[in-house]
Amino acid sequence: MAIKDYLRQRFFPHIWCPGCGHGIVLSSLLHAVEELGLAKNDIVMTSGIGCSARISGYVDFHSLHTLHGRALAFATGVKLAKPALNLLVPMGDGDALAIGGNHFIHAARRNINITAIVMNNRIYGMTGGQFSPLSGCGKRATTAPFLTIDQEFDVVKLAKAAGASFVARSTTYHAKESTLYLKKAIMHKGFSVVEILSQCPTHYGRKNKEGDAPDMLELYKDTTAKLGSKALEKNPDLIPRGIFVEEERGEYCEEYDKLVDKAMGGAR
């Protein structure tokens, strides 16, 4: 199937600002789905609220546009009711880790077979540029005219500590890499987290003097490095990209089936 066939073009033009990274993430994701040859009918995408969440309107999968922060909890219900479906959950940083932080760690802890995509632009875009739990210290936002004093989460470390069995990070500059990680994440049996740094030139970029979209993409190129690369060895301050966790561990739906078998004494 061609990439275009996975899009609901009747919903276009999309709402994203020119230069927004979210379109690049969408493209990486559609390439992953296409390269894996997944049928539209086998994919369910649940999303929350925010610029990122609009993705679920644009893809021609089964989609459930839910509440701010709760997409993973809805996805948990869908997955347990029909484990054969592929669950894709794109989330923004505020969506995934502020209001939805609790669902994030608990989905990871259960190791349920869902692919969570954290589109991290370090800001609440849709409401107009308030800082998020991923903004970090010393940043400017509409809610931080005197700069932030709040520490940030590291999505990779958090996902790892909470029990996700597949964890990767990429950026919108590295769109092909993103596709590769997303493919692996979708095929992985267990809870997978792919963090993709995605620029918001409208709010984060403008407020923090990071320039326009091409400048911000350049910044992703210059401030990140592949795991195991010489660059990272030389400069540990660079943000590592790559696959951080890829482990086989009991998946929740399968464990649940085993439990049912046991409870029924094999009478099923």
Add this chain to the structure above:
Amino acid sequence: MGLELISANHAAGLAATLAGRANRIGRGFCCGVYPITPATDCMEFLCSQEIEKSKVVRAESEHSAMAVCIGASAAGARSFTATSANGLAYMAENCVTVAGLRLPVVMMVANRTMGPPWNIWADHGDSLMLRDLGWLQFYCADNQEVFDTVLSAYRLAEDQRVMMPAMVCIDGFTLSHTIAQIEVPNQQEVDSFLPPLHIPHQLGSTPHALGQIEVAHQVASHRKQHHEAMTAVFEVYDQIQQEFRDIMQRDLADPVVPYRIEDAETVIISMGTIGATAEQVVDQLREEGHKIGALRIRMLRPFPAELIHESLRSARRVAVIDRDISLGFGGVLWGEIRTIAARDKLVQNYMAGIGGGDVRPHHLVGIVKDVCSREQAAEPVIMEDLQ
């Protein structure tokens, strides 16, 4: 007193800031906030006002935002937050808590349609969902009223005879984002209107327990006390209006705002900005010789039953306009009005502006014509497509 050209969102934030600063000789000001359209501007305004003995926690959700307000208020700080629609729904559990703990937190709600389907425009369904929790509830019609209501809500909520949270509701966008000139008192005037907050059960004085387990009769008597405090509100509000007039040299609006109602045979009842449109329509129809008036319900809780009853003395026909729908019933306001309107009056319900539909003068003229053509009231009318 000075003049400001300001949006209603900012007017609410400014009133809260001045009220917060007025508690600087007490335990200060502390808020929890979380962004949501169309209330975001208000919390952003608050975040840009770093003031003496004041802190704004940019919380991780509306639920936590209200939790911060509760903690701060229990510790004796003045507190404020702002939200809308699903943010309010998510906050609801703590809206129950703050009322149950009898803490005088003030909240601005920029009324917005509850999703799904997702929609960011004005609808009163969000705040009405929390009508019965034990909050004072106000609905505003213009920027000055938003400022005055937030300021006086502190005075009312913190009165020892009242002591409960207050919700100030403003129509999303229609009012929240409209910029208008308002009169703003200086800090000294606010200081004399709003004495430092004293919460009798505040933490950090003598050790005591808040929010413990109670058996049925204890719950019932606490609910009774809360209900009785609600009935005390009208008398306290009268006094506050007097003091407001003395200090600010202008009037604080009444709980219900009648307009050309003395001899009116037909009355339009509404809440929020539709009330302002109704006044315009009354003028227009009066010129054509209709005996018509309008009544705007500003205070919904406690419910000013007597004032409404009194205002409807001469009315024969009443059109109740609801920007909400209680599914399986009809308009929420209509339900309330029906409990007090005398049987000889024709009370007809029109649900207009649901999901943010723009309610214009000609829609109200149509409603008046419709109500005047009726012999008796019928089922509530849902106005789906406002052209």
